[in-house]
Amino acid sequence: EVQLLESGxxxxxxxxxxxxSCAASGFTFSSYAMSWVRQAPGKGLEWVSxxxxxxxxxxxxxxxxxxxxxxxxxxxxxxxxxxxxxRAEDTAIYHCAKEPHDSGSFFFDHWGQGTLVTVAS
Amino acid sequence: xxxxxxxxxxxxxxxxxRVTITCRASQSTSTWLAWYQHKPGKAPKLLIYKASNLxxxxxxxxxxxxxxxxxxxxISSLQPDDFATYYCQQYNTYSRTFGQGTKVEIK
Numbered sequence: 001e002v003q004l005l006e007s008g009x010x011x012x013x014x015x016x017x018x019x020x021s022c023a024a025s026g027f028t029f030s031s032y033a034m035s036w037v038r039q040a041p042g043k044g045l046e047w048v049s050x051x052x053x054x055x056x057x058x059x060x061x062x063x064x065x066x067x068x069x070x071x072x073x074x075x076x077x078x079x080x081x082x083x084x085x086x087r088a089e090d091t092a093i094y095h096c097a098k099e100p101h102d103s104g105s106f107f108f109d110h111w112g113q114g115t116l117v118t119v120a121s
Numbered sequence: 122x123x124x125x126x127x128x129x130x131x132x133x134x135x136x137x138x139r140v141t142i143t144c145r146a147s148q149s150t151s152t153w154l155a156w157y158q159h160k161p162g163k164a165p166k167l168l169i170y171k172a173s174n175l176x177x178x179x180x181x182x183x184x185x186x187x188x189x190x191x192x193x194x195x196i197s198s199l200q201p202d203d204f205a206t207y208y209c210q211q212y213n214t215y216s217r218t219f220g221q222g223t224k225v226e227i228k
Contacts, residue, residue, distance in 0.1 A: 107155035
């Protein structure tokens with residue numbers, strides 16, 4: 001059974017940093033692209049960033065480009081998101097999501113429940 | 122980015138009703154479209170991919186159709202477990218975008 005468990009969320013001041021983790025199990029992690037998708041309070045879903053399986057390609061939404069860095073450790077079956085220069089508008093639940101292939105643009109066939117990031121003073 | 126617009130934003134229905142949600146794209150996405158069900162505090166769940174393909178394990182009362190810029194999700198007979206928010210998502214471009222969501226409420 002595919003499981004995705006996010007951690008690392010919390011309260012941070014504007015301008016601060018946070019690192020999210022997503023521990024994956026139940027599938028061959030290195031063979032699949034992974035993404036982060038967020039949901040701000042009262043809003044819809046927003047794709048934030050993606051990382052191909054083995055190829056090392058990374059992609060970002062314009063809203064986080066230059067501030068967030070996605071990475072993965074295939075030996076630990078873990079996806080990360082380093083978030084710097086955080087803004088109030090980054091407040092959201094951050095979901096880790098698995099894609100059905102190693103690369104390309106796809107849908108998300110499994111999701112985690114998410115971790116809450118709150119940016120406030 | 123391709124903008125996705127869902128209608129309605131909220132839908133009130135009763136158990137057993139046939140429910141249809143529409144999703145329109147600002148430009149053609151061919152059939153690169155997915156639908157998700159999301160309940161508060163839970164992980165979103167994939168229902169439909171490539172516009173009309175039912176994800177494994179999803180009940181057959183869910184169906185999807187459409188291509189280009191207009192898509193629909195239909196629930197043939199609404200069940201108590203189906204009250205949730207539904208999102209469409211295009212994956213024609215890497216910058217994937219979602220509709221704003223349709224909340225299906227109990228009438």
